[in-house]
Amino acid sequence: xxxxxxxxxxxxxxxxxxxxxxxxxxxxxxxxxxxxxxxxxxxxxxxxxxxxxxxxxxxxxxxxxxxxxxxxxxxxxxxxxxxxxxxxxxxxxxxxxxxxxxxxxxxxxxxxxxxxxxxxxxxxxxxxxxxxxxxxxxxxxxxxxxxxxxxxxxxxxxxxxxxxxxxxxxxxxxxxxxxxxxxxxxxxxxxxxxxxxxxxxxxxxxxxxxxxxxxxxxxxxxxxxxxxxxxxxxxxxxxx
Amino acid sequence: xxxxxxxxxxxxxxxxxxxxxxxxxxxxxxxxxxxxxxxxxxxxxxxxxxxxxxxxxxxxxxxxxxxxxxxxxxxxxxxxxxxxxxxxxxxxxxxxxxxxxxxxxxxxxxxxxxxxxxxxxxxxxxxxxxxxxxxxxxxxxxxxxxxxxxxxxxxxxxxxxxxxxxxxxxxxxxxxxxxxxxxxxxxxxxxxxxxxxxxxxxxxxxxxxxxxxxxxxxxxxxxxxxxxxxxxxxxxxxx
Numbered sequence: 001x002x003x004x005x006x007x008x009x010x011x012x013x014x015x016x017x018x019x020x021x022x023x024x025x026x027x028x029x030x031x032x033x034x035x036x037x038x039x040x041x042x043x044x045x046x047x048x049x050x051x052x053x054x055x056x057x058x059x060x061x062x063x064x065x066x067x068x069x070x071x072x073x074x075x076x077x078x079x080x081x082x083x084x085x086x087x088x089x090x091x092x093x094x095x096x097x098x099x100x101x102x103x104x105x106x107x108x109x110x111x112x113x114x115x116x117x118x119x120x121x122x123x124x125x126x127x128x129x130x131x132x133x134x135x136x137x138x139x140x141x142x143x144x145x146x147x148x149x150x151x152x153x154x155x156x157x158x159x160x161x162x163x164x165x166x167x168x169x170x171x172x173x174x175x176x177x178x179x180x181x182x183x184x185x186x187x188x189x190x191x192x193x194x195x196x197x198x199x200x201x202x203x204x205x206x207x208x209x210x211x212x213x214x215x216x217x218x219x220x221x222x223x224x225x226x227x228x229x230x231x232x233x234x235x236x237x238x239x240x
Numbered sequence: 241x242x243x244x245x246x247x248x249x250x251x252x253x254x255x256x257x258x259x260x261x262x263x264x265x266x267x268x269x270x271x272x273x274x275x276x277x278x279x280x281x282x283x284x285x286x287x288x289x290x291x292x293x294x295x296x297x298x299x300x301x302x303x304x305x306x307x308x309x310x311x312x313x314x315x316x317x318x319x320x321x322x323x324x325x326x327x328x329x330x331x332x333x334x335x336x337x338x339x340x341x342x343x344x345x346x347x348x349x350x351x352x353x354x355x356x357x358x359x360x361x362x363x364x365x366x367x368x369x370x371x372x373x374x375x376x377x378x379x380x381x382x383x384x385x386x387x388x389x390x391x392x393x394x395x396x397x398x399x400x401x402x403x404x405x406x407x408x409x410x411x412x413x414x415x416x417x418x419x420x421x422x423x424x425x426x427x428x429x430x431x432x433x434x435x436x437x438x439x440x441x442x443x444x445x446x447x448x449x450x451x452x453x454x455x456x457x458x459x460x461x462x463x464x465x466x467x468x469x470x471x472x473x474x475x476x477x478x479x
Binding site for chain 1: 374376377379380381382383384385386387390394395398399402475477
């Protein structure tokens with residue numbers, strides 16, 4: 001579904017991504033791990049073009065989205081993204097956070113969007129927060145709403161950028177639970193994470209990104225039990 | 241005491257001299273109100289252009305749109321430099337004696353001058369407000385498929401406006417008081433009203449004190465009104 005060809009990204013003279021190629025099939029759950037500064041977040045942000053690649057190509061359902069005349073807004077409306085710092089719209093209620101994009105982009109009427117939002121809120125047990133503002137929610141609640149906000153667009157793939165890194169430890173579980181349910185429903189997921197246990201359990205492929213390239217990719221069992229790359233061995237020995 | 245009453249009578253009651261104050265206040269308020277409208281209109285546009293240029297340059301814009309934005313940004317830059325770099329009084333005199341020399345209405349000259357002048361300050365206030373909003377808000381909007389303009393109008397500007405409001409009220413108060421220089425072009429606004437009385441009765445204290453009290457009352461009223469607005473806007477911040 002997503003094809004990445006020799007993706008490179010520089011910030012000034014700083015080479016963050018130095019040639020990444022990878023294919024993501026529909027329904028796959030990809031976990032991306034790696035040390036901080038390795039480029040794993042940049043890699044994720046290139047997929048929905050929040051970062052403009054310096055060179056290389058990205059294909060989404062056969063269409064080259066890195067081509068200059070592609071409508072990025074249309075592409076992004078098919079890709080959900082969840083951020084480390086939630087980024088809920090502070091000026092809007094939870095309900096409006098969820099319905100803003102589908103209604104503004106005329107994908108749903110206001111009534112449809114509201115109905116859809118309520119059933120999504122039910123899924124994450126936050127129906128009672130519909131009229132609250134983001135500042136009234138806990139971190140775990142905010143992240144669950146952020147996931148729901150993305151889901152309201154009926155995306156074909158969900159990108160998670162360290163979704164639990166900014167959470168208090170006791171709130172990590174509730175967010176991972178929602179992502180796990182999402183994975184079980186068949187959604188295509190790419191998740192940058194430091195939660196090794198979660199990656200092992202939910203992902204069907206784990207990528208180790210370091211120094212701007214994919215150093216190793218494997219199914220979770222072999223990835224964690226039988227790592228080949230020396231940097232990965234060292235990394236796993238520190239985090240496991 | 242009788243001399244105070246006598247002077248008060250002379251300064252404000254005799255020959256209906258209070259009308260100088262009242263009519264002056266009317267002119268002051270008219271100039272302030274219309275200048276504010278022009279100033280906010282200019283300021284919002286210039287502020288957004290400057291931000292759009294900083295945020296968008298090198299990103300998705302290409303070709304003609306990018307060139308247009310660069311030119312607009314350069315024009316805004318010149319505008320800000322000239323207006324903020326010269327005194328309002330000099331701008332007023334240039335407007336009255338050079339640019340709009342054939343204009344019949346002094347009020348219009350004042351409104352235009354202060355509108356253009358205030359726009360430069362409002363622009364920087366708005367720009368500051370937009371820049372104070374976390375980058376993640378724009379990224380979240382864009383990641384959902386909203387365009388730059390849609391995210392700007394629905395997410396960023398409402399928050400930026402709220403963040404800018406104290407500074408905007410400050411600008412309004414400054415503007416109101418700064419219109420007192422309109423006497424230089426012979427516009428009978430509030431300050432000049434008091435000054436005319438002083439010139440007639442040769443008493444300086446009471447007319448000028450009267451003028452000061454009226455300014456103070458208006459400024460106080462403005463801050464009082466906007467403290468309500470701010471409290472209302474803060475409803476999304478409660479914890």
